[in-house]
Amino acid sequence: MSNEVRAARWSLLVQFALFGLVMSSWLSRMPSIREALDVNAAQLGGLLVVGGLGSLTGALTIGVVVARFGSRRALLAGTIGNVVGFGSIAFATATGDVRFFIAGAFVNGFCGSLVNVPINTNAAEVERRIGKAILPHFHACFSIGAALGALVGAGFAALHVSITVQILVVLTAVTVARLALYRPATALTLHVPITTETGSISHDATAAHRRGAMRQALGAWREPRTLLLGVVLLAASLAEGTATTWLSLAVVDGFATAEAAGALAYGTFVAAMTVFRFLGTPLIDRFGRVAVLRVSGLATFSGVLLFVFSPSLATAWIGVLLWGCGAALGNPIAISAASDDPVHAGPRVAVVTSFSTVSSLAAPPLLGLLASEVGARHAILVVAAVAVVSFSVASQARRRPVPVSDEAPAATPASVDRASAD
Known part of the structure; x- marks a missing residue:
């Protein structure tokens, strides 16, 4: 290196x-x-x-x-x-x-x-x-x-x-x-093409190249698998984003405890998510994307239910741990699955990640309205409902063979390594 x-x-x-x-x-x-x-x-x-x-x-x-x-x-x-x-x-x-x-x-x-x-x-x-x-x-x-x-x-x-x-x-x-x-x-991207939400960008790109990238980007919106992977990412983003925005408030209001306890509950969630992000690669390599994604959905569903209906803060804390573990791997799995074909990875990842933006846009007012009616703690049940939807479409994350194309770039060690999994 x-x-x-x-x-x-x-x-x-x-x-x-x-x-x-x-x-x-x-x-x-x-x-x-x-x-x-x-x-x-x-x-x-x-x-x-x-x-x-x-x-x-x-x-x-x-x-x-x-x-x-x-x-x-x-x-x-x-x-x-x-x-x-x-x-x-x-x-x-x-x-x-x-x-x-x-x-x-x-x-x-x-x-x-x-x-x-x-x-x-x-x-x-x-x-x-x-x-x-x-x-x-x-x-x-x-x-x-x-x-x-x-x-x-x-x-x-x-x-x-x-x-x-x-x-x-x-x-x-x-x-x-x-x-x-x-x-x-x-330092590494000063003089190389860059992939962003709007496609592949080269500092020397022609107008024709930019038009081609735009057509490719729009085409990704017509692919059912890509859209369903977006649903997976939406569920993962909702699970993580809801904890970020509402967990501390739900703990304070739901259990009549101090604000510091609410912040620590969120810290527990993030700690659990972090551990499973480090452990995620070997788990995915061993059991495959689909199995890990389904177990993640079950963990999120169970954790949220335990947090919402727990009679005490101590048992609710266990729910927070499960919730954090379940939210850890949905994001990288969805993005990895959208990137299976390196030729079309940019547009597909752009479509998938846009679902995360929709989640961040729609979730705060929706949960805010629910919280005003049923309380912040019970409003979080939305996360459990969406986790069920993610579980039902998890099979879309199964690795697809990369089509042979003269457009495809030469395989790198990383792409060969990823292709051997799942």
Whole structure:
């Protein structure tokens, strides 16, 4: 492994962890945010949907941004944009001005794509250079960062530090680290084609090539298997996103406990998810995607039911553990299955990941409305219902043979290794 690849690998591992940290730390303090903005659960859900709109806007435009400016500048723009977004949210929680919260949530949602796509693209390039599957390790680092963020939130809550101060402290630390690492993290994709949500991008691409990529991208929307894999990813994203947004609030309201306990419950969820993301590759290699995906669905279903109907917080905590384990592998399995054919991987992954954006857009207001009627704890039953749907379409994740085509790129060690599984 060259020094450049090694530096990129470690820089990206930290970048993924920082991404999880900055996104989860403030979300673990939902009770404080609700109080600071003086809104109820339904209104809070409506405010959170603005972040989904920002994410959707980012997903639709990130291809153009990367094509024009490159992944390094996109990552830098996302880093700076997060300063603006979180700064606005901090101001909103300090003053109670919902308008600044709306603006900050939208900016952060948009900048999530500016950060997410470059670090994932560069992580995939690291995997290609190394020649073996290591992408789940990067996603596990995101989970580690999210767990640390939840612990940070719990610590600040236990010390009775305001959410405003917490946001500013975390933002400062994360921004300094990101700026120190963005150059080595993006060194491998400065002069190579980049795959994003809108297709394969080359800095020397012609207009004809871009039109062909667009036709290929639209064609992926007509493939039943790709759409059903999107359902799998939607279920996984809903399971993870619901815990991120509502678990701490459900614990506080449902069990009449302290805010720190809610943040620790979310930390438990993320810790369970992280462990299973590290263990996921050997489990998938041994039992296959479909079996692991179905067991994951059962774990999510059982965990949510146990959390919702448990008579005590202690047994509900077991449900949180099961829920976290079940949510761990749906995302990488769906993306891996969509990438079976390397020629069409870009458009298919774009379609599949768009379902995640739909989940982040629709879930907050839906769960907010349900929470206002039945309470945040019982509103989470939606996750169990969607897990059943994911279980029913899990067979679509079975590995498909790659068609022989003169368009297909030469096999890399990583692609050969992946093709031997399942």
